Amino acid sequence: MADEKKPTKKKTAPRKKAAAPKAVPAATTTTATTSNTEQAKSRFSAAVDEAKAGAALLRDEAKVRAGEYRGKARSQGDKLVGDAKGYSTEAKTYAADIARDGKDKASDALVSLSKTIDDTALQIDERFGAEYGDYARKAARSLQSNADKLKAKELEELGEDAREFVRKSPGTAVGIAAVVGYMFARVFRR
Template sequence: MPETTASKAPKRKPASKATAASSSNADEAKTKFAKAIEEAKAGAQALGKEAHDRADSYREQFRGKAEDWQSQAKQYGDQAKVKATELAVEGKAKTTEAISSLSKLVSENASTIDERFGVKYGDYARKAASSMQSAADKLDAKDIDQLGEDAREFVRKSPGLAIGMAAVAGFVVARLFRGSKD
């Protein structure tokens, strides 16, 4: 048995050399790992900087597009306002003309009403024609802004009546469109 112990002792010496080699390999692995970590950190920082730069670039592009869209929307709004004003002026002129024409028609037929129904009813027709002509003249004298303000004031004073008139107008328009489909 003594030979066995003697044979084991020389093997231990190389084991301590293996431990030293293993220790230097571990140090080398730690160094390589540390370098890899540093490279990863540097890469992450570079990616972060690139992402930040791209985000800034996209942000600037978006701001530019947003400003373009905003200016286009403003242009469209201005165009719509001009067109709406033109249509309102045209509608006002047509309404004034229609009321005036109806006034003339009633006035011209007042003598016929005198003959058929009596002077009293003819006078009612003349008064109605005069009132219609007066309303047409007042409507023609006002500009669109004044009419809008008058409408707002009317709604403030009589909201129930305004809602009722809007409902009746909506009903009439619906009947007109329904009648045109049949």
Template sequence: MKASAAEGLADAKTRFGKAIEEAKAGAAALKDEAASRAADAKEKAASTASDWQEQAGAYATQAKEKGVELAKVGKTKASDALVTLGQTISGTAETIDEKLGVQYGDYARTAARKVQETAASLESKDFAELGEDLKEAVRKSPAIAVGIAAVAGFALARLFGGSDKSDA
């Protein structure tokens, strides 16, 4: 009976050893499959990221072009508005002469000339020159620049925020 128990034990060890080897082989196969799927997912993610980068680049280019176009239109409108303002001030100079005196009329004519010179300067400069002028103005009077920025920010908020008072 000892021999058959020993044979049974040896047979059980053999079967257990084979089961361990099969489990190791199964684990290796699962590992290889997981690695393959991970590589596929990584490749797909890289491809998708590349596509998104291309789309983002295209949108950035379009936004830049549209921004430049809008800036040019804004510059032209601002210049035209300054010319009109200068003409209006100049046109009222005679009335000011009659009602307040020649000295005040001369102030109006000087102001009109300055406004029209500013309009001409604005129209003749490119955006790089305007940017440098703006930087210089901020360096010379930062408090005024902050005030102008605050007013502009308020105006933009009112313009784009609409009149919806339910947010308040």
């Protein structure tokens, strides 16, 4: 029976099973997880601290820049105020000069009108009588005396006189202002 053959089975290579994860002892897993968590917390804390430091630097830089801009704005404002005060002083001086010139011209105009009336008084005497000529002479003397008073007064006195006149008779002042305004409008319209 030696010759007897036994049916032979083919031997196949054993299949490899997927490698199962190696079992790690429980203490090592807890330590690794704790270590990773602590490392993540540490990195997060470092990032937060770095962000806070960056924000503090930006805040400090913003304060410095704001201070610089504030200083520039203040100096520019002071310069503009100084310029405005200078212009204001110049304007007051210019207005005072114009007012003095106007006062002098008004006084000269009154003197000229007085002379004209006085010169025509003779003609009035001849045409209408001596009585009307005397009225013309009185008007000429009155204009001359008002011109002299106007020339002698300073601008401040004239301003006070005008305020006093308006206080005493506001209706007359409004009427005079309306007539003068109308006259100026007529003069400047041409």
